[in-house]
Amino acid sequence: MVTGSRVRAAKGQGGLLRDQLLDIAGQLLESGGADALTIRAVATSAGVSPPAVYLHFASKRELVHATCLRVWDSLFIELEAVSREIQDPVTALYETCVTYIAFGLRHPAQYRLVMAGEATEASRQNEEACFRYFRDKVAACLDAGVPVRSKTETARVVCAGVHGAVSLLIHQDRDVWPADSDRYVRRAASSAVHGALLTASHTFTPSMANVPQSR
The missing domain is CATH 1.10.357.10 (Tetracycline Repressor, domain 2)
Structure with missing residues (x-):
């Protein structure tokens, strides 16, 4: 199971949060396969709300593409x-x-x-x-x-x-x-x-x- 503390990106560090989200998405994919990789699962593991993930990825498919x-x-x-x-x-x-x-x-x-x-x-x-x-x-x-x-x-x-x-x-x-x-x-x-x-x-x-x- 992927866990993590709440991620807060400082002003101008949105790219850093995106990389952290991709790190988590990659871990979820490796450990649980495609079914485990969801916006909600990534948000929960990152300690942020799903809307925070949607700021970087418009859909699950876009998140999957970026991760791959x-x-x-x-x-x-x-x-x-x-x-x-x-x-x-x-x-x-x-x-x-x-x-x-x-x-x-x-x-x-x-x-x-x-x-x-x-x-x-x-x-x-x-x-x-x-x-x-x-x-x-x-x-x-x-x-x-x-x-x-x-x-x-x-x-x-x-x-x-x-x-x-x-x-x-x-x-x-x-x-x-x-x-x-x-x-x-x-x-x-x-x-x-x-x-x-x-x-x-x-x-x-x-x-x-x-x-x-x-x-």
Whole structure:
């Protein structure tokens, strides 16, 4: 349960109260899911009246959008940090996928709301931004000589892989998640990248002849 003392914003500090409200909204979302995130619950936890929350957020939907977008903004900071020093573009794409999947698993409630829930404006903004980010990484692979027939199609395949890896788990109870989540994240990222790039220049039909055999 999220609790807090009464928040009084001094003159000119409305932005501070807004950030505090978003902190509380994020905690409610993480602990109780979308049903727990209401204007009244945020107001009660902040020690203010619901009208004080409405001064910053016109509706619950706007509050949900702001809460989700705030977390998703941190994703792009993480993506930039993880790939900034990597020279090899395929490795950079792989680490981008690892970061994306790990982010989704750390923030399942926000991920569900943005990608499959009511946060429609947050969904539009983040889906477009994420797709552009992955397409830029695929373009870097093409520039480095990786045979990619279509940057857009290949980026879609990569996005399908990482989104599927996140969605498979966040719609299940945590007690059925893989015991070694880091291994799962890295295998899923490797599958998304290498599968997409392997088929980026030609049609590839899987068969036992293409699978390494154990000895």
